Amino acid sequence: MNERYLRELSAELGAVGIRGARRRRILAETADHLLESADTERFGEPAVIAARFADELATGGAVRSGFRSFAALALAGAAYAVLFALISTWPDITSARVLPLALVAAVAMVLAPQVAFAAGLLALARAWRLRSTTAAPAVEISILRRRAAVALAAGSASMVAIGVYAYAYSGGLPGWWRDLAFALSGACLVPLAAAAVGLARTIGLRPQSVGPTGDVFDDLAPLLDRVPLQLRGHPWRLCLLVAAAVAVAALLAGGVDEGPRNAVAEFLAVWSGFAVFGRFLGLRT
Amino acid sequence: MRAETLKGHLDFLLLATLADEPAHGYRIIEELKRRSAGAFDLPEGTVYPALHRLEQGGLLASSWASGSGRRRRVYRLTASGRRALGNARREWRGFTTAVEAVVT
Numbered sequence: 001m002n003e004r005y006l007r008e009l010s011a012e013l014g015a016v017g018i019r020g021a022r023r024r025r026i027l028a029e030t031a032d033h034l035l036e037s038a039d040t041e042r043f044g045e046p047a048v049i050a051a052r053f054a055d056e057l058a059t060g061g062a063v064r065s066g067f068r069s070f071a072a073l074a075l076a077g078a079a080y081a082v083l084f085a086l087i088s089t090w091p092d093i094t095s096a097r098v099l100p101l102a103l104v105a106a107v108a109m110v111l112a113p114q115v116a117f118a119a120g121l122l123a124l125a126r127a128w129r130l131r132s133t134t135a136a137p138a139v140e141i142s143i144l145r146r147r148a149a150v151a152l153a154a155g156s157a158s159m160v161a162i163g164v165y166a167y168a169y170s171g172g173l174p175g176w177w178r179d180l181a182f183a184l185s186g187a188c189l190v191p192l193a194a195a196a197v198g199l200a201r202t203i204g205l206r207p208q209s210v211g212p213t214g215d216v217f218d219d220l221a222p223l224l225d226r227v228p229l230q231l232r233g234h235p236w237r238l239c240l241l242v243a244a245a246v247a248v249a250a251l252l253a254g255g256v257d258e259g260p261r262n263a264v265a266e267f268l269a270v271w272s273g274f275a276v277f278g279r280f281l282g283l284r285t
Numbered sequence: 286m287r288a289e290t291l292k293g294h295l296d297f298l299l300l301a302t303l304a305d306e307p308a309h310g311y312r313i314i315e316e317l318k319r320r321s322a323g324a325f326d327l328p329e330g331t332v333y334p335a336l337h338r339l340e341q342g343g344l345l346a347s348s349w350a351s352g353s354g355r356r357r358r359v360y361r362l363t364a365s366g367r368r369a370l371g372n373a374r375r376e377w378r379g380f381t382t383a384v385e386a387v388v389t
Contacts, residue, residue: 022337025358026337028356028358029309029310029333029358030330032309032311032357032358033310033311033329033333035355037329042328042329043328043329044328044329044330044331048330049330049333049334052331052334053333053334053337055334056334056335056337056338057334057337057338060338060341060342061341064341064342134295134296134335
């Protein structure tokens with residue numbers, strides 16, 4: 001009887017993505033339990049137990065990945081800010097060793113950090129909201145994982161772009177800045193990679209819990225509910241508000257010469273980012 | 286008592302059960318039943334996912350222990366688990382005092 005139960009439980013655990021050492025441990029603990037109490041009915045249906053494991057482990061794993069991703073991105077963001085603050089004159093764009101490579105790196109250095117910041121913040125917001133939840137709906141977990149994955153990918157792309165940029169313009173950049181750029185971008189890739197490994201470990205789990213997806217208005221409720229505008233249920237209005245705020249910040253930071261141009265570029269960047277990633281990151285349905 | 290009623294308190298109860306000494310899954314379930322005079326009679330298999338989750342969250346640690354020719358996974362509180370238990374106890378006492386004041 002116990003053997004059959006354990007076989008069924010093993011198959012159900014495999015079906016929800018629990019394999020390897022974790023499955024062996026669960027089966028060993030269950031076998032030990034059933035030696036004390038052979039009542040498999042009291043233990044629970046194998047499918048129910050397996051789903052419970054997947055729900056609880058996936059929720060905890062996704063929440064931790066959300067927090068770790070943001071922490072790794074915060075380090076990368078600090079490194080990025082230091083490098084930008086330490087340089088006063090940027091090299092002439094045509095002075096690159098390999099111009100196409102340098103241009104790709106320059107564009108990535110501008111765009112990827114913004115994507116990383118937005119996705120990382122959204123991952124953090126959802127992780128915070130789910131921090132006390134033992135078993136979140138599968139769709140909620142899926143969106144949290146996506147946000148963390150996009151944030152880590154964009155954060156890593158930013159660090160790689162800095163390294164490539166420093167190499168491509170090594171002739172026109174101070175030697176100490178180039179060396180610092182290599183060191184900081186390389187060092188920041190380590191926590192980003194560690195967070196990515198942590199996320200990858202939990203991504204195979206297939207939670208079964210059914211429930212609402214939750215949207216950005218749930219994730220950012222403490223903040224958005226204070227805004228005296230009807231935003232809930234209107235994601236494009238939120239996009240417009242954020243794009244306008246970012247554009248105003250760019251206008252003020254850029255001064256008379258570069259401000260207006262930067263403001264338009266930032267507005268369009270936020271708008272197009274929302275259009276491209278909005279559905280994937282659970283910002284709009 | 287219905288399992289649904291217990292759901293929100295399961296973590297607190299598991300941490301409290303392990304406060305005095307480490308224990309394996311079956312013993313934890315029996316201890317819960319004994320201390321509650323049979324009121325907390327959970328579907329047994331549902332305790333293990335919670336134990337794994339609490340361990341994943343750093344509130345519990347576990348290791349294999351051998352005895353009587355058997356290997357058993359024994360759980361114990363970590364320092365974080367002990368702190369979480371202290372906080373949960375304070376919250377629970379505040380809550381029950383407030384409820385008592387209202388309903389009696």
